[in-house]
Amino acid sequence: MSEEKTILIAEDDFSLNRLISFKLKKEGYLVISTADGEAALRAALNENIAAAIIDIMMPYLDGIQVLKKIRSEKPHLPVIILSVKSRKTDLHQAYELGANDYISKPFQPEELIKRLKELIGDN
Amino acid sequence: MTKYDNNLIKKLPSIFSNFDRLADILNQISDGIYITDPDRKILFWNLAAEKITGYRQEDVLGKYCADNILAHTDMAGNKLCGEDLCPLHKTMHENQKPGSPLKVKAKHRDGGRVVVEVSFTPLYSPEKEIIGGLEIFRDVSESVELEEQKARFFSSLSHELKTPLANMQGYLELILAKDAGPLNEVQEEFLKTVYEQEQKLSAIIEDLLDMGHFESTDFSYEKNLLDLSEVLNNVARSFYAMALKKGLDFKYDLAPGLTLLGDRERLTQAFNNLLGNAIKYTEKGTIELNAGYDRESGEIVVKVSDSGIGIPEDDQKAIFEMFYRVENPGTRSQGGTGVGLYVVDRIIKRHDGRIHLESTNGAGSTFTVYLPGSPDGGKES
16 A cells, blocks of 8 residues: 555444454554544544444444535545444435445454455555 | 035024024134125124224124224235225125235224234125125234234344354454464464354354244345356355365256246355255265256256265154254264254245255255246246
8 A cells, every 4th residue: 555544433332343443454554443423423524534434323423423424524435334234224324325335243354344445446 | 615514504503593693602702703794884793803903893883894993904004995905895796715814903992903813705695695794803913012022132132142243253363363463372272162162153143043033024035036056056165165174075966047036145045054954964975966947847956965864754854843953862962053944944935945855864864945946047937
C-alpha cells in the first residue's frame, strides 16, 4: 500500500471490535475504533477515513441512524454494515440508505477484510 | 368416501330423524361446529363455537356468516370472507373439494382474534342437492402462540450463542497463526485441541438452531430454478479432502444439468449432512455419491453410500426422528445431537421429495433421495 488508509470501526461488542481492529492493523491499515453510534458519527464526519464498518445495534445512536447522517455529508464514503442474520429488515433498510455492503454476524473476519479491500480497491 | 356400518346406522334412526338428538351430540363436541343454508345463513351453532368465539347462539342464529361474524382472514390478515373468497361458499357452489384444514384467524366477540383450524364441507339432500354447509373449527391460538414464542426464543438464542463462539474462533485463529507471537509446541498442540472442541461445539449449536428454525412457523423456503448437479458438485468437493484425510476412497458420479425448483442453501445443507454422516461413521472403505435421472418416475435420484458401521434394522425407522441417535455399544461414540437426519428429512419433504434408507448393521448404509425435477436444465417439460 502506498499510503496508509484509515478505517473506522463502530462495534459495541468489545471482543469483536478488537478482533477486527487487530486484523485490519495486520493488513497495514490505521484504525479508529468506536463502541457507540455518537462516537462513530463524530469520527466518520471529522476524520479522513477510507471506509467505515458499522454495526447496527449500538448504544446512543444505532448504525442505521449513523449511516443516514453519514450519507447526508459524505455520500461516497464506503460503508459496510454489520448485523444479525435473522433481522432481514435491517438489510433492506441498510441498502436503501446507501450501504455499500452488508455482512451478517457471525462472520469470518477474513470475509470482512476481503470485502473491505474490494470496496476500497486494495486487491 | 365415508365408511360406516349400515346395520348400526339402522339402529339409530331416532338420532338422524330428530335434529334435537343430533344437536345434543354436536353440543358435546369440543370443536366449534356450525351449519348454514346454501346462502350461508347460520342455522345451528354449537356450544364449543360459543366458547371459542364468544358469540352466543342468540347472537348468530338467523344471521349470515358474511355479516361480519367470524370475518375469517388468513394468517397474514388477508380477507377470506365474502362470496368470491369464502371457502365455505366455494365448497358449496364452486365444486371445490374440501381440502385439509385451513389455519385462519377468526373474529372474537370481544374484538380480538382467535386462530382456528377450520374445515368446510357441503351438506347434501338424499337427492344430491346442496342443502347447506358445515364448518368445523378448533381453537389453536395457544399452540400458534407457543410456536411463535419458540421461534423468537431460538432467534435470540442463536445470536447469543453464536456471537461469543465466533469471537473465540477468531482469536484462536489469530493465536494459531502466530499473529500474537510465537507458541511453543505444547501450547500449540493444546490450543489446537481447544480449537477443535470449539468447532465441535459450534457444529452442535448449528444443529440445534436448525432444528428450532425448522420448527418455527415463519420458516420459508426459496423456490428458484437451480442446478442440482452443481450443488452436489460443490458439496462433493467440500468433502473430498475430509474423506481422503480419513483414508477413505471418495467416488462421485453426477449427471450434469439435473434441475429442480428449490432452495439452494437448504439442499446444500441436506446433502452436507448426508455426506458428513457417511464420512463420520465410516472408518475404512469407500464413500460414494451418485446422481442421475429416472425417466420412468420423472425424478432426480441421488445416492449417498458408505461402507461404514451401518444402521441396525431396529433403528432404521426412527432414524429421521428428532434427537434420535443410534447407540452402538461396540463402537466409539461419535458425538452429535440426533438432529442432522431429521433436518435432511424435513428439507427433502419440503421439496416434495422422499428419502429411503438401506443399511445392514456393520456393512454400510445407502441413503437414496428422490426429488421431482428435470434432467436437462428444465428445457423438457
